[in-house]
Amino acid sequence: MAKKILLIGTLDSKGREIAYLRQRVEERGWGVITLDVGTLGNPTCPADISQQEVAKAGGGDFSQMKSKGDRSYSVGIMIQGAINKAAELYSHKELAGVLAIGGGTGTAIGTAVMRSLPLGIPKVMVSTVASRDVSPYVGTRDITMIHAVVDLVGLNPITRVILDNAAGAIVGMVAGAAVVNVGRSLIAATSFGISPISAELARPLLEEKGYEMVTFHANGMGGRALEELIGQGLFAGVLDFVTHELADQLYNGYCGDIGTDRLATAARRGVPIIVAPGGLDCIVFNSIDDVPDKLKGRKLHHHDIRVAVRTSEEELERIAMTMAQRLAHPRGPVGVLIPLGGWSEVDKVGAALFDPRIDRFFVDALKRLLPPEVSLKEVECHISAPKFARLAVEWLDEMICTRR
Amino acid sequence: MGRVIVILVMAEEKWQEADFLRKEIESRGCKAVILDMGLLGNPQGLCDITREEVISLSGQDAKEVALITDRGKRMPVMVDGAIQKVRELYSEGNIDGIISIGGTTGTQMGTSIMKSLPFGVPKFAISSTASLPAFASRYIGTSDITLMHSVVEIAGLDNLMRNVLARAAGAICGMVEGSASVPISLPGKGEKPLVAMTHFGPCEECAVSVRRQLEERGYQVIGFSAAGIGDRAMEAMIERQNLFGAVIDLAPGGVGEELLGFARAAGPTRLEAAGKKGIPQIIAPCGVNWGSPLKRKYKPEYELRKKYDYDAVRTFIRLSEEELIVVANAIADKLNKARGPVKVLIPLGGWSSFDRRGTEFHEPELDRVFVDQLKKKLRQDIEVREVDADLEAPEFAQAMVKAFHEVVGT
Numbered sequence: 001m002a003k004k005i006l007l008i009g010t011l012d013s014k015g016r017e018i019a020y021l022r023q024r025v026e027e028r029g030w031g032v033i034t035l036d037v038g039t040l041g042n043p044t045c046p047a048d049i050s051q052q053e054v055a056k057a058g059g060g061d062f063s064q065m066k067s068k069g070d071r072s073y074s075v076g077i078m079i080q081g082a083i084n085k086a087a088e089l090y091s092h093k094e095l096a097g098v099l100a101i102g103g104g105t106g107t108a109i110g111t112a113v114m115r116s117l118p119l120g121i122p123k124v125m126v127s128t129v130a131s132r133d134v135s136p137y138v139g140t141r142d143i144t145m146i147h148a149v150v151d152l153v154g155l156n157p158i159t160r161v162i163l164d165n166a167a168g169a170i171v172g173m174v175a176g177a178a179v180v181n182v183g184r185s186l187i188a189a190t191s192f193g194i195s196p197i198s199a200e201l202a203r204p205l206l207e208e209k210g211y212e213m214v215t216f217h218a219n220g221m222g223g224r225a226l227e228e229l230i231g232q233g234l235f236a237g238v239l240d241f242v243t244h245e246l247a248d249q250l251y252n253g254y255c256g257d258i259g260t261d262r263l264a265t266a267a268r269r270g271v272p273i274i275v276a277p278g279g280l281d282c283i284v285f286n287s288i289d290d291v292p293d294k295l296k297g298r299k300l301h302h303h304d305i306r307v308a309v310r311t312s313e314e315e316l317e318r319i320a321m322t323m324a325q326r327l328a329h330p331r332g333p334v335g336v337l338i339p340l341g342g343w344s345e346v347d348k349v350g351a352a353l354f355d356p357r358i359d360r361f362f363v364d365a366l367k368r369l370l371p372p373e374v375s376l377k378e379v380e381c382h383i384s385a386p387k388f389a390r391l392a393v394e395w396l397d398e399m400i401c402t403r404r
Numbered sequence: 405m406g407r408v409i410v411i412l413v414m415a416e417e418k419w420q421e422a423d424f425l426r427k428e429i430e431s432r433g434c435k436a437v438i439l440d441m442g443l444l445g446n447p448q449g450l451c452d453i454t455r456e457e458v459i460s461l462s463g464q465d466a467k468e469v470a471l472i473t474d475r476g477k478r479m480p481v482m483v484d485g486a487i488q489k490v491r492e493l494y495s496e497g498n499i500d501g502i503i504s505i506g507g508t509t510g511t512q513m514g515t516s517i518m519k520s521l522p523f524g525v526p527k528f529a530i531s532s533t534a535s536l537p538a539f540a541s542r543y544i545g546t547s548d549i550t551l552m553h554s555v556v557e558i559a560g561l562d563n564l565m566r567n568v569l570a571r572a573a574g575a576i577c578g579m580v581e582g583s584a585s586v587p588i589s590l591p592g593k594g595e596k597p598l599v600a601m602t603h604f605g606p607c608e609e610c611a612v613s614v615r616r617q618l619e620e621r622g623y624q625v626i627g628f629s630a631a632g633i634g635d636r637a638m639e640a641m642i643e644r645q646n647l648f649g650a651v652i653d654l655a656p657g658g659v660g661e662e663l664l665g666f667a668r669a670a671g672p673t674r675l676e677a678a679g680k681k682g683i684p685q686i687i688a689p690c691g692v693n694w695g696s697p698l699k700r701k702y703k704p705e706y707e708l709r710k711k712y713d714y715d716a717v718r719t720f721i722r723l724s725e726e727e728l729i730v731v732a733n734a735i736a737d738k739l740n741k742a743r744g745p746v747k748v749l750i751p752l753g754g755w756s757s758f759d760r761r762g763t764e765f766h767e768p769e770l771d772r773v774f775v776d777q778l779k780k781k782l783r784q785d786i787e788v789r790e791v792d793a794d795l796e797a798p799e800f801a802q803a804m805v806k807a808f809h810e811v812v813g814t
Contacts, residue, residue, distance in 0.1 A: 024582070028578075103629075119555065119564070119567075120567055122571055122574075122575075124575070128629055128634070130540065130544060130551065131540060131541045131544035131545060131546070131633050132540065132541050132633065133537045133538050133540065133541065134534070134535060134540040134551075135535050135536060135537045138534060138535040138540075138553050139535060140535070140555065141535075141553065141555065142552070142553055142554070142555045142568065142571075143552075143553055144550060144551070144552040144553070144575065145534070145540065145550065145551050145552075146548075146550045147544045147547070147548055147549055147550070147551075149523070149546065149547070149548050149634070149637050149641075150626050150627055150628055150634070150637070151603075151626075151627030151628065151629055151634070153615070153627050154615070154619070154624070154625065154627070156598065156624040156625070156626055157590060157598065157624070157647075158523070158598075158626050158647070159626070161523070161524045161548075162548065164579075164582040165526055165548075165550070165579045165582060167578075167582055168526075168575070168577075168578035168579040168580070168581055168582030169528075169550065169574075169575035169576075169578050169579050170575075170578070171574075171578045172432070172573075172574030172575045172576070172577050172578020172579065172581075173571045173572075173574045173575045173578070174574070175574055175578070186562065186563060186564075191557065191559070199559075200559075203560060212562040212563060213560065213562060214556050214557075214560075214562045214563075214564050214565070215556065215557035215559045215560065216556060216557055217507070217532055217533075217557045219533075219536065220536075221533075221535050221536055222532075222557065225555050225556070229555075234564075257537075
């Protein structure tokens with residue numbers, strides 16, 4: 001069966017618009033499956049997957065749900081049902097891409113379905129709330145948001161342009177999507193603005209050995225995305241040079257919103273990983289006003305409007321404990337590689353946050369706390385030295401080759 | 405010639421990715437033009453529109469620009485120059501779509517440049533920071549920009565990045581073809597004009613009823629959500645593009661929210677564009693007597709007021725007499741500058757679904773303070789019509805439609 005585009009929306013309030021989208025997508029030669037997530041009224045255009053069917057797939061009963069009249073309960077059921085229906089289409093290889101339209105609620109439902117699907121499946125959300133904080137909707141996923149600008153009510157010259165663009169975008173994406181083809185040679189690495197250039201130095205070395213490298217910006221969202229994609233089995237190995245997010249998490253700093261999985265996925269899934277302390281010399285805050293009183297008086301670096309505050313022994317001990325916990329019981333090889341000459345561009349001889357005594361304390365704590373399966377090596381150089389990147393690449397390559 | 409898509413990129417960092425995108429776009433039959441909006445460092449490859457050309461179009465002296473070593477200070481130069489260039493291409497009919505690739509800096513610049521093109525020209529930004537809290541609103545603002553989260557850092561052509569770029573190329577080409585087959589068609593002479601209408605939740609019944617009545621008469625009504633972005637977008641579209649023949653402003657609360665620093669702030673020029681263009685306006689006061697303070701700016705004094713929890717994220721508080729007077733003055737100032745006809749309709753039975761007569765939130769004495777002040781400050785020829793119904797009652801929607809026809813005709 002030919003793959004189709006799944007079109008999600010509330011057919012009670014946006015039936016006309018969805019029927020128009022369907023027509024525009026079909027004119028371009030793609031089949032459409034409409035999925036109705038409306039819970040208020042009756043659909044105003046035909047649904048391929050009806051609201052009753054969606055509710056059932058979500059573990060609910062539509063008529064019961066309707067009489068109950070609890071909006072958030074209904075939305076929860078419809079989200080779960082739509083996710084299950086999409087997963088079914090995906091597993092039958094019938095899903096080419098997902099297109100959804102909606103306001104606040106419709107966006108919550110549409111993007112929840114999109115977030116449940118793997119990277120690479122085209123995902124387009126036409127939303128009236130695209131120009132707000134979209135982090136809860138997009139999260140770590142490859143979702144494309146089209147700002148509706150106007151309310152998606154009625155077909156007029158403005159809404160037609162937005163809907164045409166949406167039809168064009170999804171059709172163009174599904175027709176052109178290169179297949180994510182990773183084989184066994186893709187390596188994930190982390191990088192960060194003021195942190196080391198290790199990732200860039202590692203890239204050519206990896207390429208020489210026949211690998212490709214993907215970089216994640218360890219800014220909170222990037223770290224989460226890395227963990228999720230490790231979880232999807234995309235990578236042969238991980239060079240986690242920048243673990244700075246763990247420091248920010250202590251004080252909810254600039255990159256602190258990382259959840260509880262950071263650093264844990266590779267060890268849990270047995271993907272070879274090298275961990276380095278890039279950026280653990282500092283906690284970054286959005287502005288000087290956000291620095292807690294407790295940290296005032298410490299060594300400080302002004303980046304732009306953001307400021308980096310030196311980490312203390314006590315904080316690094318907490319980070320060492322977190323690292324040890326998350327790397328415990330690894331199912332694959334895990335190495336920790338520590339450069340003794342500093343962990344970022346502001347932590348090196350002569351720089352504002354340089355403090356080898358505190359760094360030493362961290363290394364000793366880690367040695368004490370790490371599980372026996374994890375080996376730790378120390379290197380006499382700065383984290384940005386070519387030597388450091390070379391040793392990291394060689395160690396990771398050795399781990400991967402040994403396993404093969 | 406095929407349709408032309410401009411690629412905005414900082415060529416010292418991401419030229420390779422732009423070049424890959426160019427090939428993907430051209431394999432789909434469109435032509436791609438790379439514009440270098442780079443700041444410092446040499447481009448990694450050839451660009452069709454060079455950095456030097458962009459700088460010269462910025463109007464700044466190239467020698468002086470060469471002395472700027474601060475990235476941040478080069479950004480406005482490149483944005484200004486690139487805006488000149490894309491506008492020139494647009495006026496010659498040589499641009500059908502625009503796409504940018506970048507992290508924070510590249511997306512910030514790229515989206516600023518795109519915003520200079522009219523509504524409807526496909527605009528697409530691929531960004532590694534699309535999903536960071538509050539970044540999307542900064543990038544998109546009120547414009548019809550599509551934002552794609554790259555998930556991975558845009559630093560090298562690995563397989564994931566190629567997949568992302570191929571999808572983006574497909575999307576922008578698909579959009580460009582679609583927008584060519586259905587161009588924005590505005591009503592011609594003698595046809596009914598497009599009507600812009602603001603509304604939000606608490607005046608939904610009124611909005612639905614007004615829309616239905618106007619649509620029955622052959623008008624097309626474009627809705628804008630008065631939550632601080634949609635209503636700003638309406639002002640921008642009235643200001644920059646001649647799309648609308650009349651405005652029904654059911655929910656101009658963004659004026660007061662702006663003055664008081666609240667969540668639905670709609671910018672300093674809210675309620676001004678239609679007047680400036682001389683477009684007729686019919687205005688109702690839904691939500692004007694309420695404010696939605698940001699949770700982090702909550703003052704203890706707000707706890708003493710009547711408050712209404714609209715949903716999990718929005719709480720409205722009643723405005724005080726002093727605040728109502730400030731807001732009335734501001735609205736009067738704005739409307740007094742109007743070059744076209746204006747009518748203000750006041751429903752005496754309450755200004756929203758939750759403060760209608762019979763509810764604990766109905767406070768006609770407070771509302772009266774606003775109305776009296778507004779009447780006192782408004783130009784004599786601007787009518788304030790009082791209607792003895794609440795805003796959500798069918799009688800009020802009928803009164804709005806009647807006033808509309810008086811001004812616009814039938």
